[in-house]
Amino acid sequence: MAALGTPQRPLAVAIVGAGPSGFYAAEALLKAPGLTVRVDLFDRLPTPFGLVRGGVAPDHQKIKSVVAVYEKTAADPRLRFFGAVKLGCDLTAEELAARHDAVIYAVGCESDRHMGIPGEDLAGSHSATEFVGWYNGHPDHRGRTFDLSCGAVAVIGVGNVAMDVTRILSRDAEDLSKTDIAGYALDALRASKVKTVWLLGRRGPAEAAYSPAEIEEIGELSTADLVVDPAKAVVDEVSQGELADPAVKKKVEYVQEHAKKGEGSKERKVRLRFRISPVEIIGENGRVTALRIEKNELVSDGKGGVKAVGAGVFETIPVGLVLRSVGYRGIPIPGVPFDEKSGHIPNVDGRVVAASGKPALPGQYVVGWAKRGPSGLIGTNRADSVATVSSLLADLKAGTLPAATDASLDATLRLLADKKVRALSFADWRKLDVLEKAAGAKTGKIREKFTRVSDMLAALIPQ
Numbered sequence: 366m367a368a369l370g371t372p373q374r375p376l377a378v379a380i381v382g383a384g385p386s387g388f389y390a391a392e393a394l395l396k397a398p399g400l401t402v403r404v405d406l407f408d409r410l411p412t413p414f415g416l417v418r419g420g421v422a423p424d425h426q427k428i429k430s431v432v433a434v435y436e437k438t439a440a441d442p443r444l445r446f447f448g449a450v451k452l453g454c455d456l457t458a459e460e461l462a463a464r465h466d467a468v469i470y471a472v473g474c475e476s477d478r479h480m481g482i483p484g485e486d487l488a489g490s491h492s493a494t495e496f497v498g499w500y501n502g503h504p505d506h507r508g509r510t511f512d513l514s515c516g517a518v519a520v521i522g523v524g525n526v527a528m529d530v531t532r533i534l535s536r537d538a539e540d541l542s543k544t545d546i547a548g549y550a551l552d553a554l555r556a557s558k559v560k561t562v563w564l565l566g567r568r569g570p571a572e573a574a575y576s577p578a579e580i581e582e583i584g585e586l587s588t589a590d591l592v593v594d595p596a597k598a599v600v601d602e603v604s605q606g607e608l609a610d611p612a613v614k615k616k617v618e619y620v621q622e623h624a625k626k627g628e629g630s631k632e633r634k635v636r637l638r639f640r641i642s643p644v645e646i647i648g649e650n651g652r653v654t655a656l657r658i659e660k661n662e663l664v665s666d667g668k669g670g671v672k673a674v675g676a677g678v679f680e681t682i683p684v685g686l687v688l689r690s691v692g693y694r695g696i697p698i699p700g701v702p703f704d705e706k707s708g709h710i711p712n713v714d715g716r717v718v719a720a721s722g723k724p725a726l727p728g729q730y731v732v733g734w735a736k737r738g739p740s741g742l743i744g745t746n747r748a749d750s751v752a753t754v755s756s757l758l759a760d761l762k763a764g765t766l767p768a769a770t771d772a773s774l775d776a777t778l779r780l781l782a783d784k785k786v787r788a789l790s791f792a793d794w795r796k797l798d799v800l801e802k803a804a805g806a807k808t809g810k811i812r813e814k815f816t817r818v819s820d821m822l823a824a825l826i827p828q
């Protein structure tokens with residue numbers, strides 16, 4: 366047999382997940398010097414771009430322009446897009462491996478962590494993932510309802526996703542009216558009665574995970590005051606070392622300066638509190654009515670970091686909605702290793718392992734959030750995907766890639782046809798893109814997204 370990766374026998378790679386990490390992995394493979402390669406890129410949704418479409422906030426449109434890079438990759442004739450094909454449902458991991466010499470999992474972290482406190486299952490208690498997916502028109506979340514008739518909402522966590530959620534709840538809905546926000550979400554936000562967003566962080570201002578730009582954006586909202594108690598914005602003795610990091614110093618100083626402004630006079634308030642842990646979500650008739658919180662003290666964790674310890678002082682704040690933003694985790698896929706503790710696919714340098722300490726599984730790789738867990742911005746995934754592709758190419762060179770049983774171009778097409786799976790092409794996505802933009806133009810929006818897979822499929826049937 367001809368060597369893999371040569372014109373006589375091109376390397377066939379499947380990438381599962383068409384988010385940033387999947388596209389960056391495809392780009393790295395297609396640009397690899399001296400390699401003859403073809404890439405099949407799968408996504409469970411008919412639409413590509415992962416969290417760039419379904420996660421990044423509608424008021425952060427500039428960030429979404431990164432898709433131009435992915436579109437360039439998709440235009441390469443050596444890449445085929447298979448939209449609306451879900452690994453573990455429409456295809457098994459073995460079926461994919463039999464038709465490709467290597468498989469790269471780029472499936473992200475689509476689930477979230479729970480707080481593990483009483484009342485978390487009450488109506489009105491949701492994950493930020495659900496809320497974000499809802500306002501972004503993600504088909505998984507479009508049918509959810511959020512009671513915005515309540516006066517106050519608690520957002521648990523102080524990372525950038527918590528900032529997005531807080532901003533969307535607190536800003537003037539008209540600011541969003543020209544964006545790609547889902548139409549139903551815009552209507553709900555226009556009618557919102559939310560006046561207070563409690564933003565609750567477990568540790569202090571030096572440990573808050575938001576970036577300086579994200580907290581500054583909250584502080585500059587025209588419709589809401591960022592309110593911080595100056596006494597609570599101080600940095601504890603145990604956290605002083607963190608100020609050596611200029612980014613930490615910047616965001617601490619910003620919050621401390623802002624704390625001097627007091628209550629302000631804007632209609633809405635974002636009340637940022639540090640050293641707080643939720644301990645119970647309280648409800649009546651099955652619905653959230655309040656959140657019981659405990660004040661924390663910060664102590665050294667003995668590893669150079671800081672941990673929060675309950676101080677035994679409790680308080681109850683009335684809220685009608687609780688949105689937890691305490692971390693994302695992956696969703697296990699049948700036939701693909703998954704580490705329950707870390708919540709992602711176990712790997713060494715992007716090579717998938719069955720479990721920590723076990724040898725690499727030949728021909729299986731992972732990139733992006735599925736590899737590292739939910740950390741890093743869109744750009745972080747580029748270097749990370751390049752690193753995984755380097756591992757793959759080193760294995761190709763070392764001759765340790767298991768050649769596919771049938772790597773022919775039509776092997777996957779035949780399999781999908783046999784299984785009666787209708788895969789959408791990138792050309793199909795381009796048609797949807799045009800239709801969304803045209804629908805948006807009618808009301809002055811960037812686009813009006815399709816939010817139901819059935820509507821997308823129906824729109825693609827020739828009239």
Ligand SMILES: Cc1cc2nc3c(=O)[nH]c(=O)nc-3n(C[C@H](O)[C@H](O)[C@H](O)COP(=O)(O)OP(=O)(O)OC[C@H]3O[C@@H](n4cnc5c(N)ncnc54)[C@H](O)[C@@H]3O)c2cc1C
Nearest residue numbers: 382384385386408409415416420452472473733734742743
């Ligand atoms: C709410 C939110 C806002 C963010 N905002 C920003 C921002 O403003 N700026 C920034 O730089 N970064 C932002 N990020 C981070 C950024 O989105 C991530 O770094 C990036 O999307 C991770 O890329 P990924 O490809 O690993 O995962 P994802 O983007 O999640 O892509 C995973 C893809 O895999 C597909 N998939 C999952 N399971 C399967 C399966 N079984 N079969 C087939 N396909 C599957 C999914 O449909 C999805 O398309 C944000 C993240 C979140 C959660």
